Amino acid sequence: MKLLASLLFAASLVVPAVSAFAEEAKPAVAVVKAAPAPAVAKFDAAKGEASFNAVCAACHGAEGNSTIPVNPKLAQQHPDYLVKQLTEFKSGKRASPVMSGMAAPLSEADVKNIAYWVGSKTAKPGFAKDRELVSLGERIYRGGVADRQIPACAGCHSPNGAGIPAQYPRLSGQHADYAAAQLVAFRSGARKNSPQMTQVAAKLNDAEIKAVADYVAGLR
Numbered sequence: 568m569k570l571l572a573s574l575l576f577a578a579s580l581v582v583p584a585v586s587a588f589a590e591e592a593k594p595a596v597a598v599v600k601a602a603p604a605p606a607v608a609k610f611d612a613a614k615g616e617a618s619f620n621a622v623c624a625a626c627h628g629a630e631g632n633s634t635i636p637v638n639p640k641l642a643q644q645h646p647d648y649l650v651k652q653l654t655e656f657k658s659g660k661r662a663s664p665v666m667s668g669m670a671a672p673l674s675e676a677d678v679k680n681i682a683y684w685v686g687s688k689t690a691k692p693g694f695a696k697d698r699e700l701v702s703l704g705e706r707i708y709r710g711g712v713a714d715r716q717i718p719a720c721a722g723c724h725s726p727n728g729a730g731i732p733a734q735y736p737r738l739s740g741q742h743a744d745y746a747a748a749q750l751v752a753f754r755s756g757a758r759k760n761s762p763q764m765t766q767v768a769a770k771l772n773d774a775e776i777k778a779v780a781d782y783v784a785g786l787r
Contacts, residue, residue, distance in 0.1 A: 611676075615684025618677050622669055623685070631685040636744035643690035647733040649682035652760075661760040693740035695785035700774070704782025707775055717770045720779065723763075728786035739786040747780035 619631070623641070627633045631642030641649065655661040656670040657678075673681070695701050709726065711719040720738075724730050728739030738746065752758035753768035754776070771779070 610680045610683035612680075612684050612687075614677075615680035615682075618673070619681050619685055622673070623681065627685075630688040632688075632691045633742065636742040637748065638742075639745045640690055640693075640741055641685045642688040644686050644737050645730060645732045646679075646682040646686040648730075648736045649686060650678055653678045653682065655760050661758065690737075690740055692787055693742065693784040695781045696743060697777075697781050700778040700781050701785070703775065704778035704780070707771075707779050708782050712770075712775075715770055717767065720783075728783060738783045741783055743777075743780040743784040746783050747776050750776045750780065 619627075623631075626635065626638045627641050628635070628638075631640060631644070633640045652661060653670050653673065656663060656666040657673065659667060670678075695704075707717065708720040711717045711722075723735040724738045725735075728737060728741075730737040749758060750764075750768045750771060753761065753764045754771065756765065759765070768776070
Protein backbone atom coordinates (compact mmCIF):
# COMPACT_ATOMS: atom_id res chain seq x y z
CA MET A 568 0.00 0.00 0.00
CA LYS A 569 2.83 2.41 0.87
CA LEU A 570 4.41 1.66 -2.50
CA LEU A 571 1.11 2.33 -4.34
CA ALA A 572 0.61 5.60 -2.46
CA SER A 573 4.13 6.70 -3.38
CA LEU A 574 3.52 5.95 -7.07
CA LEU A 575 0.21 7.86 -7.09
CA PHE A 576 1.84 10.88 -5.42
CA ALA A 577 4.67 10.89 -8.00
CA ALA A 578 2.16 10.67 -10.84
CA SER A 579 0.27 13.67 -9.48
CA LEU A 580 3.47 15.72 -9.78
CA VAL A 581 4.24 14.55 -13.31
CA VAL A 582 0.82 15.13 -14.90
CA PRO A 583 0.64 18.88 -14.25
CA ALA A 584 4.17 19.24 -15.54
CA VAL A 585 3.28 17.39 -18.75
CA SER A 586 0.11 19.49 -19.19
CA ALA A 587 2.04 22.70 -18.72
CA PHE A 588 4.58 21.61 -21.32
CA ALA A 589 1.81 20.71 -23.72
CA GLU A 590 0.31 24.17 -23.35
CA GLU A 591 3.67 25.80 -24.01
CA ALA A 592 4.25 23.60 -27.05
CA LYS A 593 1.01 24.65 -28.75
CA PRO A 594 1.74 26.90 -31.72
CA ALA A 595 0.62 30.48 -31.30
CA VAL A 596 -2.60 31.26 -33.14
CA ALA A 597 -2.64 34.69 -34.72
CA VAL A 598 -5.80 36.62 -34.09
CA VAL A 599 -6.72 38.34 -37.30
CA LYS A 600 -9.07 41.24 -36.86
CA ALA A 601 -11.49 41.88 -39.67
CA ALA A 602 -10.76 45.09 -41.54
CA PRO A 603 -13.40 47.72 -40.93
CA ALA A 604 -15.90 48.06 -43.72
CA PRO A 605 -15.30 51.10 -45.94
CA ALA A 606 -17.33 54.08 -44.93
CA VAL A 607 -20.42 54.59 -47.04
CA ALA A 608 -21.45 58.16 -47.55
CA LYS A 609 -24.88 58.80 -46.11
CA PHE A 610 -27.37 60.55 -48.32
CA ASP A 611 -31.09 61.08 -48.49
CA ALA A 612 -32.34 59.52 -51.73
CA ALA A 613 -35.76 61.19 -51.56
CA LYS A 614 -34.24 64.64 -51.08
CA GLY A 615 -31.66 63.92 -53.78
CA GLU A 616 -34.37 63.02 -56.27
CA ALA A 617 -36.47 66.06 -55.35
CA SER A 618 -33.51 68.44 -55.62
CA PHE A 619 -32.35 66.93 -58.90
CA ASN A 620 -35.79 67.21 -60.47
CA ALA A 621 -36.15 70.79 -59.26
CA VAL A 622 -32.69 72.04 -60.23
CA CYS A 623 -31.00 69.68 -62.69
CA ALA A 624 -33.47 67.62 -64.72
CA ALA A 625 -34.37 70.36 -67.21
CA CYS A 626 -30.81 70.36 -68.59
CA HIS A 627 -29.52 66.92 -67.62
CA GLY A 628 -32.61 64.86 -68.36
CA ALA A 629 -34.73 62.43 -66.39
CA GLU A 630 -32.54 60.46 -63.97
CA GLY A 631 -29.46 62.18 -65.38
CA ASN A 632 -29.75 60.88 -68.95
CA SER A 633 -29.35 64.12 -70.84
CA THR A 634 -30.78 64.27 -74.35
CA ILE A 635 -29.05 67.59 -75.09
CA PRO A 636 -25.61 66.90 -76.62
CA VAL A 637 -23.91 69.90 -75.01
CA ASN A 638 -25.12 68.95 -71.52
CA PRO A 639 -23.43 65.95 -69.92
CA LYS A 640 -25.09 62.73 -68.89
CA LEU A 641 -24.82 62.45 -65.10
CA ALA A 642 -26.43 59.04 -64.55
CA GLN A 643 -24.01 56.42 -63.19
CA GLN A 644 -21.29 59.02 -62.73
CA HIS A 645 -19.10 58.56 -59.66
CA PRO A 646 -20.77 60.51 -56.83
CA ASP A 647 -17.48 61.79 -55.42
CA TYR A 648 -16.64 63.27 -58.82
CA LEU A 649 -20.03 64.98 -59.02
CA VAL A 650 -19.63 66.36 -55.50
CA LYS A 651 -16.24 67.78 -56.49
CA GLN A 652 -17.59 69.43 -59.64
CA LEU A 653 -20.63 70.96 -57.95
CA THR A 654 -18.48 72.23 -55.09
CA GLU A 655 -16.05 73.79 -57.56
CA PHE A 656 -18.87 75.40 -59.54
CA LYS A 657 -20.03 76.95 -56.25
CA SER A 658 -16.56 78.21 -55.38
CA GLY A 659 -15.74 79.41 -58.89
CA LYS A 660 -12.79 77.05 -59.28
CA ARG A 661 -14.62 75.60 -62.28
CA ALA A 662 -15.99 78.48 -64.30
CA SER A 663 -19.48 78.32 -65.77
CA PRO A 664 -21.98 81.16 -65.49
CA VAL A 665 -24.88 78.72 -65.83
CA MET A 666 -23.64 76.04 -63.44
CA SER A 667 -22.27 78.51 -60.90
CA GLY A 668 -25.72 80.05 -60.67
CA MET A 669 -27.44 76.68 -60.36
CA ALA A 670 -25.01 75.36 -57.75
CA ALA A 671 -24.80 78.53 -55.64
CA PRO A 672 -27.96 77.95 -53.54
CA LEU A 673 -27.22 74.26 -52.93
CA SER A 674 -26.13 73.28 -49.43
CA GLU A 675 -23.43 70.71 -48.80
CA ALA A 676 -26.16 68.18 -48.03
CA ASP A 677 -28.01 69.08 -51.25
CA VAL A 678 -24.85 68.53 -53.29
CA LYS A 679 -24.23 65.13 -51.73
CA ASN A 680 -27.86 64.03 -52.03
CA ILE A 681 -28.02 64.99 -55.70
CA ALA A 682 -24.66 63.42 -56.54
CA TYR A 683 -25.38 60.10 -54.88
CA TRP A 684 -28.94 59.88 -56.15
CA VAL A 685 -28.16 60.55 -59.81
CA GLY A 686 -24.99 58.46 -59.59
CA SER A 687 -27.14 55.49 -58.60
CA LYS A 688 -29.16 55.71 -61.83
CA THR A 689 -28.33 53.67 -64.94
CA ALA A 690 -26.82 55.57 -67.83
CA LYS A 691 -28.27 55.05 -71.27
CA PRO A 692 -25.65 54.00 -73.83
CA GLY A 693 -24.47 56.41 -76.48
CA PHE A 694 -23.03 55.89 -79.93
CA ALA A 695 -20.27 57.20 -82.16
CA LYS A 696 -21.30 59.30 -85.15
CA ASP A 697 -18.24 59.52 -87.40
CA ARG A 698 -16.93 56.15 -88.52
CA GLU A 699 -13.89 57.69 -90.16
CA LEU A 700 -12.72 59.16 -86.85
CA VAL A 701 -13.53 56.23 -84.58
CA SER A 702 -10.37 54.28 -85.43
CA LEU A 703 -8.18 57.30 -84.65
CA GLY A 704 -10.09 57.91 -81.43
CA GLU A 705 -9.69 54.29 -80.41
CA ARG A 706 -5.92 54.36 -81.02
CA ILE A 707 -5.50 57.46 -78.87
CA TYR A 708 -7.89 56.30 -76.16
CA ARG A 709 -6.29 52.87 -75.83
CA GLY A 710 -2.67 53.55 -76.71
CA GLY A 711 -2.04 57.27 -76.58
CA VAL A 712 0.50 58.88 -78.91
CA ALA A 713 3.92 57.74 -77.78
CA ASP A 714 6.08 60.07 -79.89
CA ARG A 715 4.24 63.11 -78.48
CA GLN A 716 4.02 61.82 -74.92
CA ILE A 717 0.24 61.68 -74.97
CA PRO A 718 -0.89 58.99 -72.51
CA ALA A 719 -3.68 56.54 -73.22
CA CYS A 720 -7.02 57.76 -71.90
CA ALA A 721 -7.77 54.20 -70.80
CA GLY A 722 -4.99 54.41 -68.22
CA CYS A 723 -7.11 56.71 -66.05
CA HIS A 724 -10.63 56.26 -67.39
CA SER A 725 -10.38 52.45 -67.83
CA PRO A 726 -10.65 50.51 -71.10
CA ASN A 727 -14.45 50.57 -71.11
CA GLY A 728 -14.74 54.18 -69.95
CA ALA A 729 -15.98 53.30 -66.47
CA GLY A 730 -13.40 55.55 -64.82
CA ILE A 731 -12.02 55.10 -61.31
CA PRO A 732 -14.29 56.07 -58.39
CA ALA A 733 -13.24 59.21 -56.52
CA GLN A 734 -10.39 59.80 -58.98
CA TYR A 735 -11.37 59.82 -62.64
CA PRO A 736 -14.87 60.26 -64.11
CA ARG A 737 -16.89 57.78 -66.09
CA LEU A 738 -16.76 58.62 -69.81
CA SER A 739 -18.64 55.69 -71.32
CA GLY A 740 -21.53 56.85 -73.49
CA GLN A 741 -20.96 60.55 -72.78
CA HIS A 742 -22.14 62.96 -75.48
CA ALA A 743 -19.34 63.59 -77.98
CA ASP A 744 -20.19 67.29 -78.19
CA TYR A 745 -19.81 67.71 -74.44
CA ALA A 746 -16.61 65.63 -74.22
CA ALA A 747 -15.02 67.58 -77.07
CA ALA A 748 -16.00 70.91 -75.51
CA GLN A 749 -14.35 69.95 -72.22
CA LEU A 750 -11.13 68.86 -73.93
CA VAL A 751 -11.02 72.18 -75.79
CA ALA A 752 -11.67 74.03 -72.51
CA PHE A 753 -8.83 72.16 -70.80
CA ARG A 754 -6.52 72.88 -73.74
CA SER A 755 -7.31 76.60 -73.79
CA GLY A 756 -7.13 76.97 -70.04
CA ALA A 757 -10.77 77.97 -69.74
CA ARG A 758 -11.29 74.96 -67.50
CA LYS A 759 -8.68 74.91 -64.77
CA ASN A 760 -9.80 72.32 -62.24
CA SER A 761 -7.68 69.37 -63.45
CA PRO A 762 -3.94 69.93 -64.04
CA GLN A 763 -3.61 66.39 -65.45
CA MET A 764 -6.26 66.99 -68.11
CA THR A 765 -4.82 70.41 -68.96
CA GLN A 766 -1.46 68.76 -69.70
CA VAL A 767 -3.00 66.02 -71.83
CA ALA A 768 -5.39 68.23 -73.78
CA ALA A 769 -2.63 70.74 -74.53
CA LYS A 770 -1.04 68.15 -76.84
CA LEU A 771 -4.18 67.23 -78.78
CA ASN A 772 -5.17 68.87 -82.05
CA ASP A 773 -8.76 69.52 -83.11
CA ALA A 774 -9.09 66.32 -85.15
CA GLU A 775 -7.75 64.20 -82.29
CA ILE A 776 -10.11 65.81 -79.79
CA LYS A 777 -13.06 65.18 -82.07
CA ALA A 778 -11.95 61.58 -82.64
CA VAL A 779 -11.50 60.77 -78.94
CA ALA A 780 -14.81 62.39 -78.03
CA ASP A 781 -16.64 60.42 -80.72
CA TYR A 782 -15.02 57.16 -79.65
CA VAL A 783 -15.92 57.79 -75.99
CA ALA A 784 -19.57 58.31 -76.94
CA GLY A 785 -19.76 54.75 -78.24
CA LEU A 786 -17.95 53.06 -75.37
CA ARG A 787 -19.97 50.40 -73.55
